Amino acid sequence: MPSKDPLILFYTTFFGKPVDIASIRCDLPGQWTLDKRRIAEAATVVFHIPNFREIGDAWKYPGQFWIAWSMESRSNYKRIADPKIMRHFDFTMTHERGSDIWAPYLPRASWWEEVRATPIVAKTEAAPAVLFQSARLNYSGRVDFVQELSHHIKIDSYGRHFRNRTIEGPDLGKKTKLDTVAHYKFCLALENSSETDYVTEKLFDALKAGSVPVYLGAPNVGEFAPEGSYINAADFGSPAELAAYLRHLIPTPDAYEAYFGWRPKPLPDGLAARLQELEAPAFCRLMTFVRQQLEDYPNRPAGRLRLPFGPRSYVGTRLRRWNKKVPS
Known part of the structure; x- marks a missing residue:
């Protein structure tokens, strides 16, 4: 995965709607995609935690960063506070000040x-x-x-x-x-x-x-x-x-x-x-963060291809996609 021009994949929808990558304004070199077929070449994969049911069929490729994204409270979406789930993600992008990429509602x-x-x-x-x-x-x-x-x-x-x-x-x-x-x-x-x-x-x-x-x-x-x-x-x-x-x-x-x-x-x-601190738009700060991680850790452990949430979750997610006629 090249670090000079990283690909960021939004794997899930944002409350049922595709993430509007066409509106992203960021001068940093990098690519954005919604195409799940490109997951193997993605440097980073972003998952909107409130749409957790869409995650189960995602394979995690060696050296890849997974980011858990949510602007909702932990009370409303308890998965963001579940260590058994969150251990599969490398970084967080939330409204919480201690998040790796801080994304509050605070206007610019x-x-x-x-x-x-x-x-x-x-x-x-x-x-x-x-x-x-x-x-x-x-x-x-x-x-x-x-x-x-x-x-x-x-x-x-x-x-x-x-x-x-x-x-x-x-x-x-x-x-x-x-x-x-x-x-x-x-x-x-x-x-x-x-x-x-x-x-x-x-x-x-x-x-x-x-x-x-x-x-x-x-x-x-x-x-x-x-x-x-x-x-x-x-x-x-x-x-x-x-x-x-x-x-x-x-x-x-x-x-x-x-x-x-x-x-x-x-x-x-x-x-x-x-x-x-928030002057750059959230997704541009996301790209900055990803590029910095790739620069800091150019020789990330190879590891192995994994299905983090297991075969049962994989099959369930695929069946839901098929029933809704959603592209895989």
């Missing part, structure tokens, strides 16, 4: 500059808080949290879960969501799991829309957003206490508008340093 520096330059829209909705939640996943306790909070403050909910409002007019996806959120004082940004580093688009969508996020989730959320830009539900003893604080902010413009005080200021040094 240009996103923050755009948000800081965007005017705040007038808060015209009668309800002070808005929620977009579709999944019932509840490892963070957000279901009970919303139910209790709704007893103390009005919440307009547009998602499939807790729905009491619907979008008026055409739904254009993310744009419509942000335009809707922009007219509310507070946006409930509730993660499905409370895990370190698991800070998803829920927080960043609220910031972009110009609503104050009410956040429930990662204990280290302060590493991912400026201080004073969000309200952390963990700082309150109960949803009732949180609701009382929100009700206090509504008729107190100075206190409410202080949550936008971060916008005209430089980003905190810690956040700016993280953004600098």
Whole structure:
């Protein structure tokens, strides 16, 4: 396998859809492919762990690197925390800071500059808080949290879960969501799991829309957003206490508008340093990492051809591919 121009194979889909390798922008020499028939020549094979059922028929070739890729929490996809499974992978590419290739939800520096330059829209909705939640996943306790909070403050909910409002007019996806959120004082940004580093688009969508996020989730959320830009539900003893604080902010413009005080200021040094580290797109950082590994270990042990997950998994995966008429 040549190290000068490594081939990276995405063996699985990304939640059922092919990885969009056509959109990858990376100036480093290297190739990308979805063609499983080229696995023998791949320097690195990437597997999306949430699509684990697609992995079982993969042969691991001598000297090849296998990378486990996931941006989901360990609570939702427990295989990423299973040592019996993870021992078959050489490296990880996840949202966790300790991953070999760090791939968080944290937007790039240009996103923050755009948000800081965007005017705040007038808060015209009668309800002070808005929620977009579709999944019932509840490892963070957000279901009970919303139910209790709704007893103390009005919440307009547009998602499939807790729905009491619907979008008026055409739904254009993310744009419509942000335009809707922009007219509310507070946006409930509730993660499905409370895990370190698991800070998803829920927080960043609220910031972009110009609503104050009410956040429930990662204990280290302060590493991912400026201080004073969000309200952390963990700082309150109960949803009732949180609701009382929100009700206090509504008729107190100075206190409410202080949550936008971060916008005209430089980003905190810690956040700016993280953004600098993430300036290159995730897949380009993946290629950088692979090239570095090939350079550091040019004479990797030859080993032998292996079927890591065994013949039973191999047959099961092949049968599923055949039933779905998916190319092997």
